[in-house]
Structures are given as structure tokens and as C-alpha cells.
Amino acid sequence: MQEGIKDVHGLSTEAEVLEAARNPENRIEFVRIMFTDILGRPMDFSIPVSELEKAFAEGKGFDGSSVEGFVRIEESDLVIVPDPKTFRVFPWTYQGFDPAITWREAIMFGDIYQPDGNHYPGDSRYVLKRTLERMKSEFGFADFKCGSEMEFFIFPDDQTPVPTDSGGYFFSGRHGEVRKEIQLLLKKMGIESEYDHHEVAHGQHEIDLRYQNAMDMADIVMVFRYMAKKVARMHGLYLTFMPKPINGQNGSGMHVHQSLWRNGHNAFFEKEAPYHLSPEARNYTAGIIHHAREICAIFSQWINSYKRLIEGYEAPVYIAWGQKNRSAYIRVPEYQPGKEKATRIELRSPDPGCNIYLALATMLSAGLDGIKNRLELPEPVEENIYHMSNSKQKKAGIQVLPRNLQEAVRLVEKSQLVRETLGEQLHEKFIANKRKEIEDYLQNVPDEFDKQVSPYEIKRYLPML
Known part of the structure; x- marks a missing residue:
């Protein structure tokens, strides 16, 4: 267990992840959600911890037409839902230009869906x-x-x-x-x-x-x-x-x-x-x-x-x-x-x-x-x-x-x-x-x-x- 991070390994449910992410002792401010393009190159974006519960419930929308091998521009809306079993915390603390501003960031992988709720067939992880x-x-x-x-x-x-x-x-x-x-x-x-x-x-x-x-x-x-x-x-x-x-x-x-x-x-x-x-x-x-x-x-x-x-x-x-x-x-x-x-x-x-x-x-x-x-x-x-x-x-x-x-x-x-x-x-x-x-x-x-x-x-x- 890394110093300053409490109870973050081996989590499997949304409730467990939310508890760990919100624990003030962990100082996690952001969650990076990762997926891959068709070639297996990493793609990601970050959300504040305050948005994580909503992301579990509704997913986060993104423009799939901008990702290599995904959809055409006229059908670009996709939704990614973080997988709670993949929650990990990066083992370092970030520091801003202002030394008083520090934070930690977690990472999760996501499953990609179409707006109708079906799995997106171009998601490599889903394959x-x-x-x-x-x-x-x-x-x-x-x-x-x-x-x-x-x-x-x-x-x-x-x-x-x-x-x-x-x-x-x-x-x-x-x-x-x-x-x-x-x-x-x-x-x-x-x-x-x-x-x-x-x-x-x-x-x-x-x-x-x-x-x-x-x-x-x-x-x-x-x-x-x-x-x-x-x-x-x-x-x-x-x-x-x-x-x-x-x-x-x-x-x-x-x-x-x-x-x-x-x-x-x-x-x-x-x-x-x-x-x-x-x-x-x-x-x-x-x-x-x-x-x-x-x-x-x-x-x-x-x-x-x-x-x-x-x-x-x-x-x-x-x-x-x-x-x-x-x-x-x-x-x-x-x-x-x-x-x-x-x-x-x-x-x-x-x-x-x-x-x-x-x-x-x-x-x-x-x-x-x-x-x-x-x-x-x-x-x-x-x-x-x-x-x-x-x-x-x-x-x-x-x-x-x-x-x-x-x-x-x-x-x-x-x-x-x-x-x-x-x-x-x-x-x-x-x-x-x-x-x-x-x-x-x-x-x-x-x-x-x-x-x-x-x-x-x-x-x-x-x-x-």
C-alpha cells in the first residue's frame, strides 16, 4: 500500500471505488479514464472526483469521430462508462505552479457504448x-x-x-x-x-x-x-x-x-x-x-x-x-x-x-x-x-x-x-x-x-x- 493512499487495491464495486476516491486522506482530485483506438494506442481524459458517481450512472460522452478507427463524423456520439474493477491510483503527487496546490490522480479503464445503450462494436476492450x-x-x-x-x-x-x-x-x-x-x-x-x-x-x-x-x-x-x-x-x-x-x-x-x-x-x-x-x-x-x-x-x-x-x-x-x-x-x-x-x-x-x-x-x-x-x-x-x-x-x-x-x-x-x-x-x-x-x-x-x-x-x- 503506497504511503498516504488508503484501501485502493482490489476494489470491484462502484461503491468501494467512490468511497476510496472521496476519502480525504487519499487526496484524489481527478480520475483519468483510459481506452484505446483501433491500433491499441492509449486515449484518455480526466474528470473531477465529484463527477465519478455520475460517470458510473450515465457514462461520459465523447466525440468518437476524432479517434482513429472509430465512427464517422455524422455518427460521432459515444459514451464511456468506467469499469470499477480497474481502479488504481498513480503513485505520485502532482504539484501546481503554486506549491500549495497538490493532488493525486486515479486511473480507470472504460467500456464504450452507443447512445442506444448497446456496446460499441469498435471498442477493442469489448472484443x-x-x-x-x-x-x-x-x-x-x-x-x-x-x-x-x-x-x-x-x-x-x-x-x-x-x-x-x-x-x-x-x-x-x-x-x-x-x-x-x-x-x-x-x-x-x-x-x-x-x-x-x-x-x-x-x-x-x-x-x-x-x-x-x-x-x-x-x-x-x-x-x-x-x-x-x-x-x-x-x-x-x-x-x-x-x-x-x-x-x-x-x-x-x-x-x-x-x-x-x-x-x-x-x-x-x-x-x-x-x-x-x-x-x-x-x-x-x-x-x-x-x-x-x-x-x-x-x-x-x-x-x-x-x-x-x-x-x-x-x-x-x-x-x-x-x-x-x-x-x-x-x-x-x-x-x-x-x-x-x-x-x-x-x-x-x-x-x-x-x-x-x-x-x-x-x-x-x-x-x-x-x-x-x-x-x-x-x-x-x-x-x-x-x-x-x-x-x-x-x-x-x-x-x-x-x-x-x-x-x-x-x-x-x-x-x-x-x-x-x-x-x-x-x-x-x-x-x-x-x-x-x-x-x-x-x-x-x-x-x-x-x-x-x-x-x-x-x-x-x-x-x-
Whole structure:
């Protein structure tokens, strides 16, 4: 519990949140209400605490036509209602120009509705919520649990990707204190981490977030992105989740560890089975592998994402699975073999620039499709796929992820699974947005940058992500 803040963690009802927000000891004056645009970028506005009860009852109206991928100007009115289960308090006190003026601010995520009271179909958070409800009602699972590995770079500013160190994997050099401060501030907000270290590339770092149910994990990823960037700014640095800012170095991924739970038990676990994976776990994994090419654009949504997904930089290129194989698309971690709670799969293709709500919803849908159709998991591949011959890859049935956003968008446009998961409106708007991005890129970047990070990407994505 952070100093000066009373009883704010783990609240779930409107009454509990109102009591905590109004408690004079907490000195909370404003509540920031957050949501995302179609690309998963954070959007927010703040209301005084005095408006919170009304916001719970009636929502707060806003102009949806001004948000990327939402509605047209002639149908722009939308309403957002804060979710009381997401209430957290920022772990610092703001001070005005007048030193006597200080305040604290809380943050909540909101659900977006149309004026007629129906859920707004373009709300990314609702897409995940709807997919989780289907998981429960049609498949009988209670939880989809996830843990995200958040990789990022730290640079001096948002203009030029100059590494602040020349370290490598587990290097104990500069800016470890930035990672620690991020985690300690998150802990004061009730968000736990499990691990932090320097990553392979120069200036690259990783913080792993503790396993949560999927909706909480998605919200936490959004808070993490905000807090990580803010802490870096406090140190006079710039932190970016751009997938591939530096040529010749590893890019940043967001590996997602995941499992399904039923009746308090891990449905992925079977003690005597190979890899301790239950039949449902194998079907689920087969579903993601089966749909890997058509869902790639959701996990890797930027032109720059595909500069990361190339051979030789520990990013998955080939669609296969294994246990110790870090060149594979999906890995079965072996840190605690035979332990039910630790049994999971690790999906390695997403990057931290994705829309986390759409990414989790899509991977869950693909896995559930594998369970529904009892898809058979191919044989594991433990050999380094980068070193396999084309004929050997073909014999093993190993396919390749899309080589660029153009190919990925063509595939996702035809995907019935993604269309059903996202809904017709969001699916169409996502594709339209990506086609515009591709058009802008092709008009500004020569072919020689097919696999190289271009100056155009640095200018566009580095300040954005």
C-alpha cells in the first residue's frame, strides 16, 4: 500500500471505488479514464472526483469521430462508462505552479457504448471481453491466463535510435535502475512483475509481468506502457516499444505465455503426457499454428514489425513449435517441468506495438478453434530452423510467417476467424488503416529497405511507439 493512499487495491464495486476516491486522506482530485483506438494506442481524459458517481450512472460522452478507427463524423456520439474493477491510483503527487496546490490522480479503464445503450462494436476492450464470454459459455473454461514479456529500448531522445549502452543479454550495465523504478512504482499500483534484465540488443531491456487473467493482463500492459515511458522521461531518457529501431540488432517482442483454466485447475496440464500437455492444450496450440499466417497482422501490425520478423535475430519466422527451440513460433517452457501451475505455451511472434486487446482475443479465438475442431498438433521441432534446408522444412510441413505487412493484410482480410473475432466493423476499419499505412510507406521508401529499417520508419514509429 503506497504511503498516504488508503484501501485502493482490489476494489470491484462502484461503491468501494467512490468511497476510496472521496476519502480525504487519499487526496484524489481527478480520475483519468483510459481506452484505446483501433491500433491499441492509449486515449484518455480526466474528470473531477465529484463527477465519478455520475460517470458510473450515465457514462461520459465523447466525440468518437476524432479517434482513429472509430465512427464517422455524422455518427460521432459515444459514451464511456468506467469499469470499477480497474481502479488504481498513480503513485505520485502532482504539484501546481503554486506549491500549495497538490493532488493525486486515479486511473480507470472504460467500456464504450452507443447512445442506444448497446456496446460499441469498435471498442477493442469489448472484443476481448466478448471472446472471453464465448470461451466460458461455449467451452466451459473459467479463465484465460496470460503473462507478457515486455521488451523495449531506451534511447537519449525520440528522434534518433542511439543505444545508451553496448551491453547484451543479462548485461548488468546502465539503466537497470530505470527498470527497478518502473517495477516499484507499478507495485504501488498493485501490479506485480516477475523478472527484469538487459536484453540481447544494445540499449534493450525486458520486464516480465506476472501471470493474470487476460482482461487484467491487457489493462496492465496499457498501464505498463504509460508508466515505463514516464519513468524514462523522469530520468531524461526516451523509452520505446518500436519493434525494430536498430538495423543489425534484435528487435523487441512481447512473448505471451498462456493457459486455460477450469474449476481451479490448469486445463493445459496432464502429468504423464509428453511435455505435460493435455489433449486440449495440444488442440489449442494446433489452432494457433493452423491460423498463424492469417492472424499475424494482429500481432505484428506495423510496417516496422516485419523488420523484426527476419532470420538470425531470435524472432520467429517459421511456424513450428518446440520446447527448447527459440527459433520456433511457439515454445513450451521447461523451467518447472511437471508442475501444473507452470504448464503453458509461449507465443513468440507478437511485438509490444500491437493492440493488446485484439491480440489476446485473436490468439484465444485461434486456440479455441483448434479445440473445437480437434486439430492435431504437428511434431515438435527442436532443431534450429534457421539452419534447416528448404527441403527439410518442407518435409516437416513448416510454413513461413508473412514477410511484410502487405502480405499479412491480404491474409487477414480473407480470415473468417479474425472477422468473427473482431466483428465486421472493426475488421474493415483495421484493414483500411493498414492499407493507408502501406500506401504511405511505398510512396516514401525505396525497395532497398525491404528488410532494413528505413529513415521513414524512424521518423514515423519512434516518436509514436
